[in-house]
Amino acid sequence: MAKTRKKEQHVAVFGESGSGKTVLVSSFYGAAREQQHGKDKLFSIVADKTSQGRFLHQTYLGMRGSAQLPIATSHDSESYSFSINVKDASNRKSEKNRPFDALRLVWHDYPGEWFEEDASGTEATRRVETFRNLLKSDVAFILVDGQRLLDNSGDEERYLKALLTNFANGLLLIKDDLLEDGRPFVQFPRIWIFALSKADLLPDVNVFDFRDLLVSKASNEIDQLEEVLAGFVQERQALSVGEDFVLLSSAKFEAGRIEVAQRIGLNLILPIAAMLPFERHVRWAKAMNGRGKVYKHLVDGAGAMAGALGGIGALANKLNNGNNKLVKSLGLVLTHFGGAIEEAAKLFGDRLLDANGDAVAKEEHLRATLTGFQMDLASGEDDQIFIRSDR
Numbered sequence: 001m002a003k004t005r006k007k008e009q010h011v012a013v014f015g016e017s018g019s020g021k022t023v024l025v026s027s028f029y030g031a032a033r034e035q036q037h038g039k040d041k042l043f044s045i046v047a048d049k050t051s052q053g054r055f056l057h058q059t060y061l062g063m064r065g066s067a068q069l070p071i072a073t074s075h076d077s078e079s080y081s082f083s084i085n086v087k088d089a090s091n092r093k094s095e096k097n098r099p100f101d102a103l104r105l106v107w108h109d110y111p112g113e114w115f116e117e118d119a120s121g122t123e124a125t126r127r128v129e130t131f132r133n134l135l136k137s138d139v140a141f142i143l144v145d146g147q148r149l150l151d152n153s154g155d156e157e158r159y160l161k162a163l164l165t166n167f168a169n170g171l172l173l174i175k176d177d178l179l180e181d182g183r184p185f186v187q188f189p190r191i192w193i194f195a196l197s198k199a200d201l202l203p204d205v206n207v208f209d210f211r212d213l214l215v216s217k218a219s220n221e222i223d224q225l226e227e228v229l230a231g232f233v234q235e236r237q238a239l240s241v242g243e244d245f246v247l248l249s250s251a252k253f254e255a256g257r258i259e260v261a262q263r264i265g266l267n268l269i270l271p272i273a274a275m276l277p278f279e280r281h282v283r284w285a286k287a288m289n290g291r292g293k294v295y296k297h298l299v300d301g302a303g304a305m306a307g308a309l310g311g312i313g314a315l316a317n318k319l320n321n322g323n324n325k326l327v328k329s330l331g332l333v334l335t336h337f338g339g340a341i342e343e344a345a346k347l348f349g350d351r352l353l354d355a356n357g358d359a360v361a362k363e364e365h366l367r368a369t370l371t372g373f374q375m376d377l378a379s380g381e382d383d384q385i386f387i388r389s390d391r
């Protein structure tokens with residue numbers, strides 16, 4: 001059997017202890033387990049480590065069956081790896097030219113205590129090591145705890161300012177250890193999304209209200225955070241901090257009951273991880289004057305995705321089939337295939353529906369999955385649970 005080639009997407013989830021990180025990943029995985037037998041499901045989500053998968057599934061079932069909450073595991077950073085396997089087509093030919101066969105989502109949790117408490121010795125070393133994983137992520141979520149907003153109702157700035165300031169300070173503290181010889185990174189999360197966790201507690205708040213709350217109560221702190229993050233990257237114009245927003249709720253929590261079927265925004269996590277960097281990177285690369293390392297980095301991933309979306313045909317697929325010998329010429333990809341990559345990154349409306357329908361009809365399951373993700377993002381926007389930056 002041919003080896004499955006996976007395109008890896010890492011995401012980082014930052015949140016204070018109790019802000020909902022463990023419940024979120026459990027609910028994400030548990031929901032995937034419940035849906036995997038659907039006949040028209042194009043893909044399945046499987047934990048790469050079976051014991052970890054069982055733990056998440058068990059946590060989910062505990063919530064579903066007996067309203068049991070996961071045991072708090074503060075202070076530990078966890079990484080979870082999931083394979084998103086696309087269903088085999090009955091007609092294998094339809095999948096022959098795809099640049100990759102499956103996706104892998106690697107989900108890194110970063111506990112907020114890391115930003116509130118100083119560490120020293122081996123603990124400090126361990127933290128820096130764990131933060132190195134962060135560098136692989138394109139997208140980072142900063143969780144804003146809906147419960148804490150409720151607790152500070154009318155005075156939300158107290159919580160928001162503290163949250164963002166701690167976070168920015170924590171990043172500054174490890175900056176020197178993280179940056180080798182002080183040189184900013186080419187690869188580092190460049191999309192920082194504010195996510196309202198436990199959104200079920202604030203049923204009247206849509207994503208625009210959430211954004212407006214952050215901007216009106218904590219815009220200085222957002223600016224500061226952006227400044228700090230800009231200090232980590234080369235080409236700071238290729239950075240979005242607090243321009244994308246999403247509402248998340250892992251379940252509806254009531255006294256003695258947890259309605260796991262009532263979720264908000266969890267179905268957007270995978271589309272955000274897979275598709276948001278693609279369209280953003282293409283836009284940034286296009287706006288760049290130079291053709292330096294950052295440009296190459298951005299275009300590298302984008303080319304493969306555009307190929308999978310069927311945007312640029314077999315030649316570009318060859319360029320991007322993971323054959324690094326050819327990566328050198330990737331800088332040329334945007335120049336030569338620029339229009340087509342951009343098209344693929346900007347598919348929306350009727351054209352997106354058509355592309356998805358076409359992929360489904362031809363049993364191009366990877367393309368159908370990815371265009372489906374783009375449709376999910378569009379629905380998220382329509383439903384006012386997701387705002388995507390238009391810069």
Ligand SMILES: Nc1nc2c(ncn2[C@@H]2O[C@H](COP(=O)(O)OP(=O)(O)O)[C@@H](O)[C@H]2O)c(=O)[nH]1
Nearest residue numbers: 017018019020021022023069198249250251253
């Ligand atoms: N209302 C509501 N409560 C949640 C949600 N997610 C988590 N919680 C509550 O927050 C607590 C802490 O969640 P947990 O995932 O353990 O937080 P972590 O410390 O960030 O991993 C849980 O025990 C739940 O009571 C949610 O989506 N909605």
Ligand SMILES: [Mg+2]
Nearest residue numbers: 021022072073
């Ligand atoms: Mg936890």
